Amino acid sequence: MKKKFIIGIGGVTNGGKTTLTQRLIKMLPNCCVVHQDDFYKKPDQIEVGEDGFKQWDVITALDMEAMTNTIRGWIENPVKFARSHGVNLARTDDVSEPEEQTHILIVEGFLLYNYQPLLDVFDKCYYITIPYEECKRRRSTRQYTVPDPPGLFDGHVWPMYLKHRTMMEASHLTVDYLDGLKTKEEIYNQVYEDIQSNFLNRL
Numbered sequence: 001m002k003k004k005f006i007i008g009i010g011g012v013t014n015g016g017k018t019t020l021t022q023r024l025i026k027m028l029p030n031c032c033v034v035h036q037d038d039f040y041k042k043p044d045q046i047e048v049g050e051d052g053f054k055q056w057d058v059i060t061a062l063d064m065e066a067m068t069n070t071i072r073g074w075i076e077n078p079v080k081f082a083r084s085h086g087v088n089l090a091r092t093d094d095v096s097e098p099e100e101q102t103h104i105l106i107v108e109g110f111l112l113y114n115y116q117p118l119l120d121v122f123d124k125c126y127y128i129t130i131p132y133e134e135c136k137r138r139r140s141t142r143q144y145t146v147p148d149p150p151g152l153f154d155g156h157v158w159p160m161y162l163k164h165r166t167m168m169e170a171s172h173l174t175v176d177y178l179d180g181l182k183t184k185e186e187i188y189n190q191v192y193e194d195i196q197s198n199f200l201n202r203l
């Protein structure tokens with residue numbers, strides 16, 4: 001029986017991916033996380049488009065090879081990965097050895113399903129959506145390491161989101177959509193129960 005599961009939490013910027021991920025990793029056993037944002041290239045390596053904006057919301061702004069290698073490291077040895085990332089493993093006195101237990105990796109990011117080499121690693125693909133107005137409102141209060149210049153949301157962020165979502169939908173990947181307008185609690189409960197019934201109760 002398979003005992004390693006990779007769960008993607010993708011979706012629009014400010015949809016609530018990180019919020020959901022933080023709650024899940026607290027509650028799921030033997031659960032590690034990879035954040036796509038950690039693989040951003042340095043600001044001076046980000047291309048400037050014809051529109052004058054730095055192109056932050058495209059796949060080439062991220063070191064996807066490094067991210068793929070990190071995920072492959074977890075696949076090869078989730079116990080070693082967990083230990084080296086300070087993740088507590090389930091106690092071994094009343095269950096099996098760590099190597100025999102179920103391990104979960106959550107991969108979180110806004111462009112998860114637009115990089116071909118990673119598409120087949122996911123056992124489950126969630127995708128959080130929120131409408132334009134709510135996204136723009138949440139984004140306006142968000143502090144990134146590099147602040148958004150005026151006009152970036154309408155000129156780059158939102159159009160790139162629509163473009164990448166259309167590309168994902170054309171890829172025939174099976175995606176479970178999550179309504180990011182629901183409360184944090186509702187979204188968490190929905191996903192937690194889904195993971196429990198799909199991956200944990202079946203073992």
Ligand SMILES: Nc1ncnc2c1ncn2[C@@H]1O[C@H](COP(=O)(O)OP(=O)(O)O)[C@@H](O)[C@H]1O
Pocket residue numbers: 011012013014015016017018019020138180181182183184185187
């Ligand atoms: N379900 C929700 N309802 C209302 N606000 C939310 C919800 N989930 C997240 N937020 C808020 O939206 C902002 C972005 O959340 P975050 O989890 O960082 O999104 P992402 O990782 O998708 O960019 C934060 O201020 C967070 O508190």
Ligand SMILES: NC(=O)c1ccc[n+]([C@@H]2O[C@H](COP(=O)(O)O)[C@@H](O)[C@H]2O)c1
Pocket residue numbers: 012013014017037040056057109110144145146157
């Ligand atoms: N983490 C960074 O270094 C950085 C810098 C500039 C913009 N961003 C923004 O981060 C967004 C993606 O992250 P979220 O899905 O967490 O919002 C993109 O829309 C991008 O414009 C991130």
